[in-house]
Amino acid sequence: xxxxxxxxxxxxxxxxxxxxxxxxxxxxxxxxxxxxxxxxxxxxxxxxxxxxxxxxxxxxxxxxxxxxxxxxxxxxxxxxxxxxxxxxxxxxxxxxxxxxxxxxxxxxxxxxxxxxxxxxxxxxxxxxxxxxxxxxxxxxxxxxxxxxxxxxxxxxxxxxxxxxxxxxxxxxxxxxxxxxxxxxxxxxxxxxxxxxxxxxxxxxxxxxxxxxxxxxxxxxxxxxxxxxxxxxxxxxxxxxxxxxxxxxxxxxxxxxxxxxxxxxxxxxxxxxxxxxxxxxxxxxxxxxxxxxxxxxxxxxxxxxxxxxxxxxxxxxxxxxxxxxxx
Amino acid sequence: xxxxxxxxxxxxxxxxxxxxxxxxxxxxxxxxxxxxxxxxxxxxxxxxxxxxxxxxxxxxxxxxxxxxxxxxxxxxxxxxxxxxxxxxxxxxxxxxxxxxxxxxxxxxxxxxxxxxxxxxxxxxxxxxxxxxxxxxxxxxxxxxxxxxxxxxxxxxxxxxxxxxxxxxxxxxxxxxxxxxxxxxxxxxxxxxxxxxxxxxxxxxxxxxxxxxxxxxxxxxxxxxxxxxxxxxxxxxxxxxxxxxxxxxxxxxxxxxxxxxxxxxxx
Amino acid sequence: xxxxxxxxxxxxxxxxxxxxxxxxxxxxxxxxxxxxxxxxxxxxxxxxxxxxxxxxxxxxxxxxxxxxxxxxxxxxxxxxxxxxxxxxxxxxxxxxxxxxxxxxxxxxxxxxxxxxxxxxxxxxxxxxxxxxxxxxxxxxxxxxxxxxxxxxxxxxxxxxxxxxxxxxxxxxxxxxxxxxxxxxxxxxxxxxxxxxxxxxxxxxxxxxxxxxxxxxxxxxxxxxxxxxxxxxxxxxxxxxxxxxxxxxxxxxxxxxxxxxxxxxxxxxxxxxxxxxxxxxxxxxxxxxxxxxxxxxxxxxxxxxxxxxxxxxxxxxxxxxxxxxxxxxxxxxxxxxxxxxxxxxxxxxxxxxxxxxxxxxxxxxxxxxxxxxxxxxxxxxxxxxxx
Numbered sequence: 001x002x003x004x005x006x007x008x009x010x011x012x013x014x015x016x017x018x019x020x021x022x023x024x025x026x027x028x029x030x031x032x033x034x035x036x037x038x039x040x041x042x043x044x045x046x047x048x049x050x051x052x053x054x055x056x057x058x059x060x061x062x063x064x065x066x067x068x069x070x071x072x073x074x075x076x077x078x079x080x081x082x083x084x085x086x087x088x089x090x091x092x093x094x095x096x097x098x099x100x101x102x103x104x105x106x107x108x109x110x111x112x113x114x115x116x117x118x119x120x121x122x123x124x125x126x127x128x129x130x131x132x133x134x135x136x137x138x139x140x141x142x143x144x145x146x147x148x149x150x151x152x153x154x155x156x157x158x159x160x161x162x163x164x165x166x167x168x169x170x171x172x173x174x175x176x177x178x179x180x181x182x183x184x185x186x187x188x189x190x191x192x193x194x195x196x197x198x199x200x201x202x203x204x205x206x207x208x209x210x211x212x213x214x215x216x217x218x219x220x221x222x223x224x225x226x227x228x229x230x231x232x233x234x235x236x237x238x239x240x241x242x243x244x245x246x247x248x249x250x251x252x253x254x255x256x257x258x259x260x261x262x263x264x265x266x267x268x269x270x271x272x273x274x275x276x277x278x279x280x281x282x283x284x285x286x287x288x289x290x291x292x293x294x295x296x297x298x299x300x301x302x303x304x305x306x307x308x309x310x311x312x313x314x315x316x317x318x319x320x321x322x323x324x325x326x
Numbered sequence: 327x328x329x330x331x332x333x334x335x336x337x338x339x340x341x342x343x344x345x346x347x348x349x350x351x352x353x354x355x356x357x358x359x360x361x362x363x364x365x366x367x368x369x370x371x372x373x374x375x376x377x378x379x380x381x382x383x384x385x386x387x388x389x390x391x392x393x394x395x396x397x398x399x400x401x402x403x404x405x406x407x408x409x410x411x412x413x414x415x416x417x418x419x420x421x422x423x424x425x426x427x428x429x430x431x432x433x434x435x436x437x438x439x440x441x442x443x444x445x446x447x448x449x450x451x452x453x454x455x456x457x458x459x460x461x462x463x464x465x466x467x468x469x470x471x472x473x474x475x476x477x478x479x480x481x482x483x484x485x486x487x488x489x490x491x492x493x494x495x496x497x498x499x500x501x502x503x504x505x506x507x508x509x510x511x512x513x514x515x516x517x518x519x520x521x522x523x524x525x526x527x528x529x530x531x532x533x534x535x536x537x538x539x540x541x542x543x544x545x546x547x548x549x550x551x552x553x554x555x556x557x558x559x560x561x562x563x564x565x566x567x568x569x570x571x572x573x574x575x576x577x578x579x580x581x582x583x584x585x586x587x588x589x590x591x592x
Numbered sequence: 593x594x595x596x597x598x599x600x601x602x603x604x605x606x607x608x609x610x611x612x613x614x615x616x617x618x619x620x621x622x623x624x625x626x627x628x629x630x631x632x633x634x635x636x637x638x639x640x641x642x643x644x645x646x647x648x649x650x651x652x653x654x655x656x657x658x659x660x661x662x663x664x665x666x667x668x669x670x671x672x673x674x675x676x677x678x679x680x681x682x683x684x685x686x687x688x689x690x691x692x693x694x695x696x697x698x699x700x701x702x703x704x705x706x707x708x709x710x711x712x713x714x715x716x717x718x719x720x721x722x723x724x725x726x727x728x729x730x731x732x733x734x735x736x737x738x739x740x741x742x743x744x745x746x747x748x749x750x751x752x753x754x755x756x757x758x759x760x761x762x763x764x765x766x767x768x769x770x771x772x773x774x775x776x777x778x779x780x781x782x783x784x785x786x787x788x789x790x791x792x793x794x795x796x797x798x799x800x801x802x803x804x805x806x807x808x809x810x811x812x813x814x815x816x817x818x819x820x821x822x823x824x825x826x827x828x829x830x831x832x833x834x835x836x837x838x839x840x841x842x843x844x845x846x847x848x849x850x851x852x853x854x855x856x857x858x859x860x861x862x863x864x865x866x867x868x869x870x871x872x873x874x875x876x877x878x879x880x881x882x883x884x885x886x887x888x889x890x891x892x893x894x895x896x897x898x899x900x901x902x903x904x905x906x907x908x909x910x911x912x913x914x915x916x917x918x919x920x921x922x923x924x925x926x927x928x929x930x931x932x933x934x935x936x937x938x939x940x941x942x943x944x945x946x947x948x949x950x951x952x953x954x955x956x957x958x959x960x961x962x963x964x965x966x967x968x969x970x971x972x973x974x975x976x977x978x
Contacts, residue, residue: 115902143729151895155945218944271945276737276890293888294952361661362780379780410775411650411667455719460649
């Protein structure tokens with residue numbers, strides 16, 4: 001067994017029948033791993049600058065003033081595994097999330113006066129979204145994502161057009177990105193890289209939902225991720241890490257650094273930037289004078305530009321639906 | 327590890343930390359430690375150390391003061407935070423404040439609400455923030471003393487210094503007191519290991535400067551403002567413990583007066 | 593309470609009128625020589641007093657007080673814990689793949705000894721905020737991420753000190769590890785965004801943190817030397833070039849941009865008019881051949897409170913001024929920093945984001961040789977860590 005399920009006191013909520021606090025993983029048998037374990041590892045088959053396909057649709061939830069649904073296309077290894085299953089465990093996962101916007105509506109009477117639109121964001125993983133079960137109460141990483149998302153959107157919304165009002169934006173993540181390949185032990189850089197992809201998806205979806213709710217924005221803001229990946233295909237251990245756009249952490253052996261931006265192409269401005277990791281050892285093309293973090297940010301902006309084309313198409317569809325009644 | 331007072335104490339008449347029964351731990355205090363608040367203090371009794379800051383009297387938060395509570399006088403709002411690193415083992419908390427700290431906060435709030443001259447500040451809030459940065463017994467007593475100092479620093483009128491102290495018995499004291507061979511001594515100012523083993527109470531007293539006709543004799547009156555006991559002991563011992571505790575309070579009062587007079591805050 | 597919780601990422605907005613905001617913005621955005629309300633230079637920090645090892649009951653502790661009276665205390669406590677991650681299958685996995693994995697293989701074999709980020713726990717206590725409010729959570733995630741993200745260095749002799757950074761240092765053997773609790777206590781309601789204060793205090797506390805010396809060897813159940821005097825610093829005291837400590841915990845700096853200026857350690861009023869607020873975490877880079885003295889660990893944008901401020905009304909739109917002759921200066925001009933039309937002297941809440949060139953400029957000011965980051969680390973070294 002890879003990890004024994006631990007039974008901890010389920011003190012947190014007595015009104016529900018809680019699952020195990022720590023989450024469980026399906027058993028992995030050594031014999032199975034020996035036979036073909038190595039081949040099961042997901043491999044990136046896209047070019048470093050290729051993005052995954054994004055499915056984005058708005059207006060799915062009629063009771064909300066704006067809503068959207070976003071899905072990343074499964075990576076090729078996951079698609080293969082689904083069509084020809086060798087193991088019960090999929091090699092990677094693909095992001096699926098839904099976003100709803102309620103409002104603008106008047107602020108509650110107890111709230112202080114605000115001359116601007118007050119944005120509240122809630123990001124919640126469904127309990128089954130990640131390989132490790134998430135509780136019903138938002139944990140630190142979910143709250144952290146909420147703050148990031150709030151920062152990203154505040155910059156885009158023209159808030160002074162709705163004084164004394166608020167909007168609530170809720171994102172439910174149905175399937176989350178992995179932080180690493182499922183069988184890998186956390187390595188030196190065991191940071192939660194999957195969170196960054198989730199954030200990028202959240203930004204793009206939230207932007208579509210806000211447009212669907214007809215809230216004035218400076219521009220459609222979209223999210224993009226770039227990562228420094230130490231190359232896993234070559235046997236040369238000295239290979240310097242390379243820049244990959246929209247990196248799926250399950251497909252890479254070691255991610256050194258990653259960066260997510262929320263980007264508005266019309267103004268060429270970044271409303272949210274989150275960069276972390278060891279970015280000093282980057283191999284750029286000869287003559288490239290940029291430092292590693294600048295290259296990462298530029299890469300993430302390129303990824304965001306890609307997402308923006310999907311986003312604007314989705315918003316255009318929304319508009320067409322509004323002007324041409326069925 | 328249980329504290330074996332039955333063997334060590336009767337032989338030497340010295341407690342685990344070398345004190346006699348009626349000795350306080352080293353008390354050090356400072357006021358005006360934090361320039362960002364109206365009043366603040368730092369107080370340590372032995373290894374228990376507490377920082378306290380007072381904000382106000384200030385306009386209360388909307389919604390709270392609009393009720394009837396704030397109209398007659400100031401509302402005292404107490405917030406107690408026991409730091410995670412305060413105890414021997416790191417305390418694990420499931421978010422929010424825990425039982426001990428909210429209990430202390432409730433006691434402090436009711437004590438100071440009735441002690442301070444709150445009628446002078448209608449529609450306002452006096453908020454007290456207590457941080458326990460090291461806990462080694464007598465937290466409630468130390469918190470009372472720290473709050474008093476911080477409130478004095480903030481210049482909030484009160485009838486007299488409110489000081490707190492713990493007193494306990496040097497054994498389980500479950501049988502009636504035997505006047506012929508009394509082996510149990512009352513103990514003053516308990517430390518954490520003593521607190522865990524022995525019955526104890528926390529007492530807070532204040533002196534009221536006499537006014538009017540009765541004030542001619544010039545004698546200060548001591549009144550008990552707070553009494554809190556959670557442990558079980560035979561009722562015959564209460565009187566002894568209370569006397570020792572009240573005596574400890576007046577010792578502490580002198581120390582605190584020295585701190586206030588010694589501070590160079592104009 | 594609800595309003596407090598909504599003002600999540602940015603500290604509360606001070607009650608400044610649009611006219612005051614506009615005045616502040618104008619003086620802070622003066623090209624090349626911003627005028628700050630307290631007369632500091634753009635890169636100057638507020639004076640502070642610091643002491644370490646103030647709490648005998650902790651493994652390491654520090655207190656920093658800013659001149660405005662805000663104080664923070666950090667206590668670090670360590671506990672021994674059993675490592676639950678059973679990695680048998682991983683070894684099998686490893687054999688199956690052979691040794692030709694290059695760096696990736698190295699990574700997963702050292703995973704057993706590499707430590708785990710969740711072994712460092714951080715909690716921040718800010719008066720007036722609940723533990724799970726957005727601000728404490730965001731701050732602790734921000735500081736924790738740079739702490740566990742920093743990876744150790746190999747010095748010239750090839751001997752590793754701090755392999756795997758702080759996480760690696762917490763490993764005792766395959767079955768046991770230290771769990772580090774970092775408790776940050778802010779003693780009064782924050783007067784400015786508390787990040788610099790908390791980060792500097794945490795830095796000093798970690799620098800003074802000691803773990804008992806291990807007496808057992810190898811895979812035995814660990815037992816430790818009782819003598820606190822021989823306890824080892826968690827960040828070993830290895831002097832590098834020019835007598836500076838080689839391994840240092842990271843520091844997180846708060847940087848704002850106003851107009852074309854980059855300003856460090858902003859006060860609450862200065863943050864209120866900032867175009868962009870960044871939190872930049874750096875640590876010392878000791879890798880041979882690195883050009884910069886510092887290594888970037890993370891960047892996060894912080895929601896600038898200027899987006900939520902009250903706008904001013906130009907005379908041309910003011911009903912009270914209707915009919916009055918419009919003065920000459922009341923003409924909108926293009927603000928080069930924000931790319932928006934503005935009337936000089938009339939405050940507009942900031943909108944939009946930040947240009948890439950501005951971010952690059954801010955990071956460069958921190959990282960460059962002799963830059964602010966180095967200055968801060970050198971200043972913290974001056975604090976006597978006994």
